[in-house]
Amino acid sequence: MSHPLTRVLTLLELLQSNAGLTGTELADRLDTDVRTIRRYIAHLRDLGIPVEAERGRYGGYRLARGYRMPPLVLTNDEALAVVLGLLAAERLGMGTTVLAAVGARAKIERVLPDALREPLAAMRETLSFTANAVIAQAPGSNILLALARASRARTTVGINYQSRRQDQTERDIDPYGVVFHTGRWYLVGHDHLRDDLRTFRIDRIASVTPRTKAFTTPDGFDAVAHLTSTLAQGPYRWQVEVTIHGPLNEIARRLANTAVTLTAQPSGVRMQARAESLDGMAHMLASLEWPFTIHRPDELRPALKNLAEQLTAAAECMPGELSR
Numbered sequence: 001m002s003h004p005l006t007r008v009l010t011l012l013e014l015l016q017s018n019a020g021l022t023g024t025e026l027a028d029r030l031d032t033d034v035r036t037i038r039r040y041i042a043h044l045r046d047l048g049i050p051v052e053a054e055r056g057r058y059g060g061y062r063l064a065r066g067y068r069m070p071p072l073v074l075t076n077d078e079a080l081a082v083v084l085g086l087l088a089a090e091r092l093g094m095g096t097t098v099l100a101a102v103g104a105r106a107k108i109e110r111v112l113p114d115a116l117r118e119p120l121a122a123m124r125e126t127l128s129f130t131a132n133a134v135i136a137q138a139p140g141s142n143i144l145l146a147l148a149r150a151s152r153a154r155t156t157v158g159i160n161y162q163s164r165r166q167d168q169t170e171r172d173i174d175p176y177g178v179v180f181h182t183g184r185w186y187l188v189g190h191d192h193l194r195d196d197l198r199t200f201r202i203d204r205i206a207s208v209t210p211r212t213k214a215f216t217t218p219d220g221f222d223a224v225a226h227l228t229s230t231l232a233q234g235p236y237r238w239q240v241e242v243t244i245h246g247p248l249n250e251i252a253r254r255l256a257n258t259a260v261t262l263t264a265q266p267s268g269v270r271m272q273a274r275a276e277s278l279d280g281m282a283h284m285l286a287s288l289e290w291p292f293t294i295h296r297p298d299e300l301r302p303a304l305k306n307l308a309e310q311l312t313a314a315a316e317c318m319p320g321e322l323s324r
Contacts, residue, residue, distance in 0.1 A: 004040075010030060083105065084123075139202040150175050151178055154214055159171060160205065162204045171192060171194075172191075176189045185202040186202060187199070239272075241271070242270075245290050279306075
């Protein structure tokens with residue numbers, strides 16, 4: 001059970017962002033009863049915070065008109081969650097800009113009391129990650145927020161888009177969803193210009209213009225599944241098809257961050273993917289603990305043999321020698 005002070009602060013936050021909540025609504029959100037809510041309201045009033053109560057059908061509790069709370073009031077758990085979230089976003093390449101994350105952390109730490117600021121600084125300075133940092137192409141925050149709003153409201157947007165060939169186009173899009181995948185942000189939606197379902201890199205969108213037209217997302221549409229399937233069939237040099245002789249769920253977990261299509265078959269799991277470099281594909285396959293059968297391309301076989309020779313040379317290398 002959370003500490004009563006935490007509940008009082010949460011109640012204050014609810015009143016700050018939601019005018020006119022009834023005692024019953026507040027009790028439901030805080031998982032308590034109306035009598036306890038009245039007691040919390042009394043505590044806030046004792047602290048000089050002007051909480052007003054209005055009776056009637058549309059009544060409820062609210063802060064006095066014009067009253068504003070200090071910019072940030074966080075519990076220890078909330079502050080830790082925010083700082084860890086910012087650090088994780090930087091590591092995953094999920095932020096919009098490095099300066100935005102650094103600035104947000106600095107503002108949060110500046111307004112926190114010393115008793116909380118110092119432990120959080122220690123966490124930030126000593127936290128380590130097992131995964132390498134992702135170098136991402138950050139989109140504009142205004143672009144990202146505009147697409148998210150339109151996707152939630154189910155309204156069409158106009159975008160100015162630059163293709164990988166540097167071609168500029170103006171097109172209307174029904175934004176079905178925004179997806180973050182391996183260091184990049186993507187928009188998935190219906191492209192009115194091509195009259196087809198398309199995927200766009202958000203860092204290549206120069207501007208977003210809201211439209212008044214509404215749309216309906218197809219029933220059961222999964223933006224993540226569509227994106228990963230599209231990336232697996234992208235414009236790469238090599239088409240790769242391999243059967244991995246192992247369990248589908250474990251293979252999917254191991255390959256969760258790669259653009260591949262996996263299909264369960266009696267002999268194993270059929271993996272289909274596109275690759276620009278067969279050396280990278282050879283390294284990925286060699287990292288799996290299950291045997292596999294190559295269907296195509298045949299050029300993948302010498303890439304694997306070359307990798308095997310490198311590993312053999314490294315294993316046989318004596319101390320003081322350099323493997324080639």
